[in-house]
Amino acid sequence: MYADLLHSLPEVLGLANFFAVVIGVIAGIVVGAMPGLSATMAISVLVPFTFGLEPLVALGLMAGIYNGAMYGGAIPAVLLRIPGTPAAVATTFDGFPMAQKGEGGFALQVAVVSSAIGGIASAFALMLLAPPLSQVTLLFGPAEVFWVAVFGLCSIVFLLGGSPIKGLISACFGVFVSVVGSDPIYGADRFTFGQLELLDGISIVILLVGLYALPPVIDLLEMPLKAEALTGSKLGTESIWRALPRMRRFWKTWLRSSLIGIWIGILPGAGGSMAAFMSYNEARRASSTPETWGNGEPEGVAASETANNADTASALIPALTLGIPGTAVAAVMLGGLLVHGLQPGPMLFRENPDVVFGFMWQFLFGAILLIFLGGSLATNSFARLLKLPRPLLGSVIIVLMVIGVYSIHGRMFDVYLMLGFGAVGYVMDKLKFPLPPVVLGLILGAFAEENLRLALRIGRGDWTTLFANTTSLVLVALTLAVILGPTVKRRFFRARDTGKEN
Amino acid sequence: MPESPLSRLCRPESLTAIVIIAAAAAFLVPTAALRPISALLPAAMLVGLMVLSLVLLVSDQRKAAAGEAAEPMAAAPKRVIGAFLLIFGYAISVDFVGFYASTAVAIPLVAYAFGFRNLLGLVVATLIVVSAIYLVFDFAMSLGFPSGRLWRS
Secondary structure, eight states: OOHHHHHTHHHHTSHHHHHHHHHHHHHHHHHHHSTTOOHHHHHHHHGGGGTTSOHHHHHHHHHHHHHHHHHHTHHHHHHTSOOSSGGGHHHHHHHHHHHHTTOHHHHHHHHHHHHHHHHHHHHHHHHHHHHHHHHHGGGOOHHHHHHHHHHHHHHHHHHSOSOHHHHHHHHHHHHHHHHOEEOTTTOOEESOTTOGGGTTOOOHHHHHIIIIIHHHHHHHHHSOOOOTTOOSSOOOOOOHHHHGGGGGGGHHHHHHHHHHHHHHHHSTTOOHHHHHHHHHHHHHHHOSOGGGTTSSOHHHHHHHHHHHHHTTGGGHHHHHHHSOOSSHHHHHHHHHHHHTTOOOSHHHHHHOHHHHHHHHHHHHHHHHHHHHHSSHHHHHHHHHGGGSOHHHHHHHHHHHHHHHHHHHHTOHHHHHHHHHHHHHHHHHHHTTOOSHHHHHHHHHHHHHHHHHHHHHHHTTTOGGGGGSSHHHHHHHHHHHHHHHHHHHHHHHHHHHHHHHHO | OOOOHHHHHTSHHHHHHHHHHHHHHHHHHHHTTSOHHHHHHHHHHHHHHHHHHHHHHHHHHHHHHTTOOOOOSOSSHHHHHHHHHHHHHHHHHHHHTOHHHHHHHHHHHHHHHTTOOOHHHHHHHHHHHHHHHIIIIIIISOOOOOOOHHHHO
């Protein structure tokens, strides 16, 4: 099982594949350093450009961006108290006070080393856990695959937090979009309204770019950020190797936060921000000097940054094995895999071991490269990015979005469709409808339908075939647990609180 | 002062729910022409959308009745509308006038309209971006861009 992991290493170390990770990490740090831009958005914009690339080059870029952006978010979080990505919110708690005390350079060095450690731990978790989990899914038939899809959708809707009604609306919308086009079995047109462009269905890339790239661009133009807090002077960082001995005392935090980040990453629906908050709280609780936290405690930066990078690769464990992404970025990456004809699941490990295991190595190298590419000299340069005029940046991203989507099939219809999804995405974003269920609905909808119909055909139209074996029943039970769990938990805590009050 | 029934329905969430119900109902019509098994999933999703939106509508109306103010969708609505208009205008212009001409105008126009007023910076940035696009996508990747429907006819 793990032999393939070693066999894939030489290919990853090839010039093009390795260079892709380097470029990805740099691009990721740049994107993460810009408040308002996120790894999800960057990968969404990137996916259409990767069509013509070798899968490992494309995946290397994505892995690099993901790792880089998670660290990049710390730069404005420390310097401006504005998190570059949502996952960097907890970094502001101690990072900004450190910058105010003239320790901004050290705060960023702690952030980069902690991010790298979190990323390395996460990559190892992916390497160790994904292959055996993929073997389990080999036992699945069409009915089980259908239930896996239902379980995946329900997990992301109900565990994501927020309103389950809005989550369900998002999921229904995603599944509905997945059925547009020709019926997979009878070939009947569904909701194409005579448009030949819709016969093959709606490309996930169009949906991704619209949903994830347009709303942040509108936000960029709506509220141009003035980076007045940042002075033009250098941060005054010393060599990262000289700063390392001062960080040795964080080893327990690095370990604890890595485990928290990996666990949160595996859970569908949770994300980097939850990992960072949980890890920050746990580290403060374990600290012998909790009173210094919030006033510029470097360990706080270490806790937050380790955890938000530790959920990167681990979010791909359920995504690569079951097709259920742990985070929004993982959902977008799943789309990136699909455009290269790589269907997540056990067959991915059997048919494309070089690609899937190579992807895991790329995550590891991306994390290690963070230290070299995000070191003191680079950090000074990345900090200057905050001065880029945001309206100009917004206009360039719009052009890239149009180019990316147009290049898929060379037709303007896709661009209009993307803008339509963008408008829908903007409204959903503002009204707090979660976006990951839409993407997952599109990915799993067609998959679920195909397997449902296949299962019904095998069972000659008998619906009980969906509940005919133990695996299906276990999956149904898990789905019910995911749906009812949060409500039961809420009621339990409410009853306990009421009991205490009485 | 309590909101009027009409203004209550104009709350962003209620309005969205109404639009979803109407759109889902409209999409439900063509499912009647499909085989039952082909219509199963789309019809289920559309009915699901209608029911869930109805729940959302009722819950938002209850909040309105309780005097809870709706959160505004945008801090600067005019800028948002302007951004959407410029982006859609750019796409239409790419389609009808052509990619390079539209891009050369859109980049400085959008940046200028939204606050970047350094003329030299605008010219330099536009030149760099358009040239880079030409070199990378047109020249190196042989990716053809729309030349404009107007010139074709």
